[in-house]
Amino acid sequence: MKVLQCLIADDEPIARQIIENYTKEIPYLEVVKTCKNAFEVMSYLQSNTVDILFLDINMPKLSGISLLKTMQQKPHVIITTAYPEYAVEGFTLSVTDYLLKPFSLERFLQAVGKVMQTTSIQQDTVVIEQEKKITSVYVKSDKKIIKLDLDEINYIEAYGNYIKIYTEEMILTPITLSDFLEKLSSDFIRTHKSFVVNFNKLKMIDGNQIILQNNSKLPISKSYRKIVLDRIDKV
Structure with missing residues (x-):
């Protein structure tokens, strides 16, 4: 959303x-x-x-x-x-x-x-x-411009006016989380004010944590919990 x-x-x-x-x-x-x-x-x-x-x-x-x-x-x-x-x-x-x-x-x-x-x-x-077309994004990191397949991204973390994109490695790029979310497909959902996850990487919800397939553990806030659960119900 x-x-x-x-x-x-x-x-x-x-x-x-x-x-x-x-x-x-x-x-x-x-x-x-x-x-x-x-x-x-x-x-x-x-x-x-x-x-x-x-x-x-x-x-x-x-x-x-x-x-x-x-x-x-x-x-x-x-x-x-x-x-x-x-x-x-x-x-x-x-x-x-x-x-x-x-x-x-x-x-x-x-x-x-x-x-x-x-x-x-x-x-x-x-x-x-657009949903049929968005499969990758370009991000700036240092002096490089990197093409990322969306399937590579596990989750994204807000870092002031930057974000940290977690694939097999971490990429730091100068854009806000809200602005970057607009570039992504609906496979990416916000679970916390500071985190966006690739829904396809979701393994389980355990209390107030989301656990991804690579066993990364991320917070899920009360205000975003219903959005995530509604999304799961539609699968």
Whole structure:
């Protein structure tokens, strides 16, 4: 499952923290940036992309609505606000959902679910075509560019802005785990915030550990356990 990168924009620290805490309950969400005002959002999006923008309306200097009007291309936008009167205008600007503070985790999940529905519809055809083709990837290591067959990879470990790819040997390459996961086939699943495993290499699950065919033992976190078990049920 694709991990959706999220940006939170709210001038209230408590509001930012609540949203960030909610995202931690959802394995396929990752907060990459929090912003205190619209200008920080604009600055970040000039050189970065995100999948979801959680956007407050009442922010200093430039409101969330005004920010949306300046954006020609925007991610999925979920408005989070205490002001119901902007709902109509928000939806005319093609926001995905409009959450009124204080909102529950259940309501938050509903809003994120709308994004997932849209994302799945957009990606289904592409994924079906690509799954037949993705058998290898190219990775940078030192001054080399190495072609790796996906079948060679046992698992991948996050290492800051790098990852460690474990085949018969370990390869260190400068890319984040989330970004590298997007290059892989659906045979690779996240089992922990810091680990992705080749599902075909799975030998057993023992408590809170995954054991691979080469007897490597990796953690499986509570938040990702259901995803792994659901995948096993489909085999």
